[in-house]
Amino acid sequence: MPDVGAGLFFIAAGVAGLWFGRGYPLGSLAQMGPGFFPKVISAALIGIGVTVALRARHSEAADLFGNWPWRALLLIPASLILFSLFVPTFGIVPATASLIILSGLATGEARFGELIWLATALTVFSIVVFVYGLGLGFRVIPWD
Missing domain, CATH: 1.10.287 (Helix Hairpins)
Structure with missing residues (x-):
C-alpha cells in the first residue's frame, strides 16, 4: 500500500x-x-x-514494501544535501544546477539535454529572484 x-x-x-x-x-x-x-x-x-x-x-493496493522507486529515494535527498552544502561553499549557480540535474535524473525518463536547459533556466530565475530581487547575500559563483 x-x-x-x-x-x-x-x-x-x-x-x-x-x-x-x-x-x-x-x-x-x-x-x-x-x-x-x-x-x-x-x-x-x-x-x-x-x-x-x-x-x-480501504482500497486494494500493493504491499507497503512493494515496488519502491529506489533511484528517486536516493537521488532526491542527495540532491538536497548537495544543494545545502554547495550554496555556502560554491555559490547558487552550481548548487541550483546540481539540485535540478540530480533530482531530474531520479525519474530515469528525463533526457540530459533537457535537464541542462531546465537547470540553466531555473538557475537564472533563482539568481534574479533571490540575489537581485530579494537582495539575499548568496554567493553566485565560487569566485564571487
Missing part, C-alpha cells in the same frame, strides 16, 4: 513542522505571528496524510 506510506510521510512531515515551529508565537488572524504559517501548513499536512492513509487503507 504505497498510499499508506505516503500518508504516513505527510503525517510525519506535519508533526515535524509542528515540533520545529513550537517556539514561534502564533499571533492572531489579524496579526499573524511567525509561527502561524508553519503551524497551519503542518496541520494541513497532517490532515492530508490522515485522509490519504485512510483512503488507501
